[in-house]
Structure formats: structure tokens, C-alpha cells
Amino acid sequence: MKISQKRIVTAYVFLAIPLVFYIVVRFYPMIYSFWLSFTNWRLISPKKDFVGFDNFVKLFKDKVFMTSLWNTIKYVVYGVPLVIVLSLFLAATLNKVRHLQWFYRLLYVMPYITPLVVVSWVWRWIYQRPPAGVLNNILMAFGFDAQPFLSSMNQSLPAIVVTTVWVNLGYCIIIYLAGLQTIPQEYQEAAKIDGATSRQSFFKITLPLLNPITVFLVVTQSITFLRIFTQVYNMTDQGSGGPLNATKPLVLYIYQKAFRSFDMGLASSATVILFMLIMGITLLQLLVLNKRVQY
């Protein structure tokens, strides 16, 4: 064997290790759950009969499933723009701060590195009705009426979105800051000399050059919001996604079907739908947003 051939073989041997790992712990379970979605398997039963599209038909007839699907879309539609705009604004502002920048960065990253369960419970208490809830006490101090927040049909989902945005903000800010620091100063200076306002240079230079970062964040944040679970599980009574399913996302629906009702077949079908939803939205975003910008 020639040295070059040996090198190739060696490379493939090393590549094989993560590949095998991925096949065993990622792709195999994924394909298996595709198979399960066509069966009537119940977690603690040995029976796994093929039932065709029965589970999917059942899902689309299930009001709770449709509500969870709709809620999941709401989480993305409310959450992603909010977290992107806010984090871009804060990052651009932080980028101008020269003193104690590390401190502000730390401040914004704190929620992100705090365990999500802890964050959820803290916010659950912040949102409490009087006399316990901090937020309601502030509202009432300013003469407003107390709000039901998590026990309201309309406010509970936005309340959970706010918590999630607060958590994800730190991560997005850090990524945006890194992006901002790669934009060459010359562009900004040149624009300044040409008489561009800071607003113009932000929208004409900074924003377009940050496009790859924005695409990355929109895609990853969309996936995060599509897979929302922990917050809802911990912020609603008995992890129910209530009141009356008003906050229940798809992942919680899947969890309840799989591990409370043990209906693994149905849960797998819902997982397949979630998978297709994530894939569809991601591809669409890449198609629409991904534009190369060069100066």
C-alpha cells in the first residue's frame, strides 16, 4: 500500500468512529421512530402491529393536537422576531460600550447559563397573582389591576414567550457581538466621511454584513422555539400545558402521549409531524434569508 493510500485509510478509520456513533444514537432511533409512527405500540406492551396512517388520521382529528400544533407556531411567530430584534439592538448598543463591557455581557448571559427549570420556577412565581407575584405587585403599585398571566387563556402563552426570550437573549447577544466585531471599521469610517448618518450606516452596512449571523440565529432560534418544552412543563399546573391547553406545545403533547398515556405509536406520529415542521421551516428560512453580501 502506498503512503497516500494509507493516509486515506487512516482518515476513514478516524471518520468511522463518529459516523458509527451518529448512526447508532441519532439516525437509527430517528428511522425507528418513523417506523413506530405506523404502529400501535404502547410503551409497556410487546405488541407492535402495523396500522398504516391510522395514527396520523387520529392526530388530525384530535382537537388537543391541533391546539398544540397551533400553539407551537405561535411560540415561533411571537418569540423569534422578538429575540432577534432585541438581541441585535442590545448587541449594537453593547458594542459601543467601552467600559465594563464584560460585565454587561455577563449580565445578559446569566439567564442562559442558569438551568432552565430554575428559570421557569422563578418566573412562575414572578407571574403569580397577588399577594405573591412580584410583577402584579409592581402593576398594582402603579395603580393597574392585577393580571392573571399564567392562569389566563390569552396571557399565558405570551408570558412563557417572554421568559424564553429573556433566557435566549444572552446567547443571541454574544453571537451578534462576535459578528459585529468582525465588521471592518473602514467601512463605517468610509461611510461617515461620505456623510452617512449612523442610522444609514447601521441599515446599509452593519445589518447586511450581519446577514449570515442573522440567518444562523433565526434558524437556531426557530428550532429552539419549535421544541419548547421545559418552560411550559414547569410553569403550568402539574406540567399540563394549561389552562385548557392554552400553552401546550407539540413536544409536551408528545411527552404526555408517550409517557403519561404510553401511546408510543401516536407519539411517534406526532414526532414525525414535528420533524417535518422543523425541516420545512428551516429550509424555507435558508432559502429566503441566505444571501451573500459583499462590498
Place this chain on the structure above:
Amino acid sequence: MKRALLLLLVVSVIFAGFAGAVKITYWQYYYETKVKLVDQLIEEFEKQNPGIEVEHVTFPYENFNEKVAVSVPAGVGPDVLTLFYGWIPLYVTSGYLVPLPESEFSPEYLSSEFFPFVSKGIQFDGIPYALPTAVRSLALFWNKDLFAEAGLDPESPPTTFAEMVEFAKKLTKYDDKGNIIQEGLTMQPSGQGHQWIREVLVRQLGGTPYSADNRTVLYYQTAPETLKVYTDLITKDKVGYPGFLNDDVTAFRSLKAAMTIDGSFRLGTFRPLDNLNWGVTELPSMNGVKSNFASFWAHAITTNATGEKLDASIKFLKFITSEYAQTLWLEQVGELPANPNVAAAYYDHPEFGPFLKGLEYAHATFFVDESGQRQVLMDAVDKVWIQGMDPIKAFEEAAAEDQAIIDEFWSRLE
């Protein structure tokens, strides 16, 4: 040399095989006092039964069910496990539990050693599958200091429903905007509230929750106004609401709720609180009817246990449900004995007494999907107090949803 070593190895493996004890595995969820007591019981059991070794495995309560459910199909499950009686139908129909052999656990044995509701609760299609060491029932806890503050006699808790409502109104405090800042009575259907509605209020209003064959929901058909009686306390009398101070237990322990209906397992929560001056009494009666809800965790033998292991498991099951074990369980864990003979000695106990008396007229609901059926009643209450739906209609919808869950369960078996 090598050959000699190999021979030694083979001999020792064979020897170990002969002399080795029968090893069975017991699973329960983690609850400190229970784990300690079971360790102690296992030690005594192993002394009495040389040749049997019991391995004790515990999991967090939150994912006990998942853990069991995931391990079973993988064939690494336990020989004896503790499960909530409400899961028995699901486990049995999945082919996971072994019926209790009649030679060891005859109907006479069951009826003499356990309260009447137990033998119904452990059956599926008339065959018993599990046995409890301890049981739970409901009672009314009241805060004596808050009673005194409201001008009520701190030593006279309400005995009837009407009296309880009257007291609750006096005990509720509001801020100047009308927000409740102290509950007269906790209203938490997700806690024990749904059990109180289903097994107590329905029966007190002349109804029956389910048909005798457990296939038909009857609560709406036989007592349609039940939910209204419950939700009126939230919407009309305004003595409390679901989620006040997060949950009923938190509200009561932080002295912000004057009365709460909860289970005997809560004794251990309230007892260590020095600032909480509480008492406990039987659930209030209504229309002269007393009723209660009892539930329990029971030990069952799984299909993993065969041959020698099955015999050892039977011995172990008998031991941990014996009068001896139940007495220790009451003293160390604080749960009520499942055996009326053990219970009799504690009837006048100020803390256990009200719960034990409740056991005499208690009912254990036959759940096919405990969390699903609980959700139905939680939702019914939410529909009324959040969405303003007519309680009679909400109860009718609950009955229909509950019936759908039950129908689906039975249809899977046919």
C-alpha cells in the same frame, strides 16, 4: 499452571451457582423514610429467609412510571415493584403483572387482612394483582390560629358542607381591589380536589361516579349539579381559586389558607412546621352522607419473576404487607395501615384518627388513565372559572371526555 487456574475458575463458578442465593429485585420510588424502612425490612426478611437476597432499587417519584415502563420491554425490570393502584389495569393489560396465586392469597385472606376498598382496587376483571402496605384517605386540615383570628372556635372545625362554606367565607380576606389575600378553603382540582369532586361530592349529592363494571361514567347523569357546588365556591363565594400562591399545599403551609382538603401523606409535610397551628378532621358530610376517597401504592409481582424467584417474591410480598410491616410503616413513614386490625389501635389518634375513620366509608376510583381522567376535571373547573362556562354544561362535557378515555381503554382490549 494455566490449566489449573482455569479449572479453579470453572469449579468456583459452578460452586457459586449452587450456593448462591435467589436474588430478587424490588423497585419503588424514592421517599426517604420509605427507603430507610424498606432497607430495614429487607434486612429482617433476609435473616428470616436465608437463601433469598433482595436488591432494593429506587427512582425519583416524577419519572418512576417512565422508568418502569421503559425497563419492562427491555427485560431488565424488577421482580417486585410498587405501583399506584390506578395503574394496575394498564400494567395488567400490557401483560406485565402476575396474578396473586390463590393458594397464598385466598379471598378470605384478602378480606380479613385488608380494608374492603382495597380488594376492589387491586382487582382487574375479578383477579387480584397487588397488595398494599399502606393506604391514604382524605380529611380536612384547618389552621387554628386563623380560626381564632376570624372569631371562630379554633377547636371546632366544620362538620357539614354548609358549615364549611359559612366558615370559609368568614376566613377569606381580600385586598381593597378585591383580590384574595387569604383563602378560606383551598380550591385546587389538580391536587386532591378532583378526587373530592368525583368520589365525595358526587356521592353526597346522591350520585354514583361510575357504573359497577367500570365502563360507564355516571357522575353527570346521576348528580349533574356536583361541579356547580364546587365551582360556586370559586365564582360566587370567592373563598379561593386554583393556583392561589401556586398550589394548595404552599398556601396552607404559609398560613395563607385557613382550610384545605388533602391526603394523609400531607401529615408529614405539616407536622414539622412550628409556626403552623393545625388540626385535622373528617371530611364534612352533606345531606347526611359521608364519603371519602382512598388510594394506595401496592406491591405487585412482575412476569420477570419465575420459578425460584416467584416463590421468593411471594414470600417477600407477604412480609412487606404483614401486620408487622404495616405497624412500622405507620410509625416511621406515617402512612395509614391497610389492615383494619392494625388501624383499630389508632382510631383515637388526633392525626391518624380522622383519616382512619374515613377509610370505613372510602371508595377507590377505578382509573384507566389516572392523569388523563384527572385532567378532565381540572379542565372542567378551568372552563367555569376562567372561561365562564355554565358549570352544568362543563360537567356534561367532562363526563363525555372521561367516557371517551374509558371507551378507548376497553376498545383496546377487544
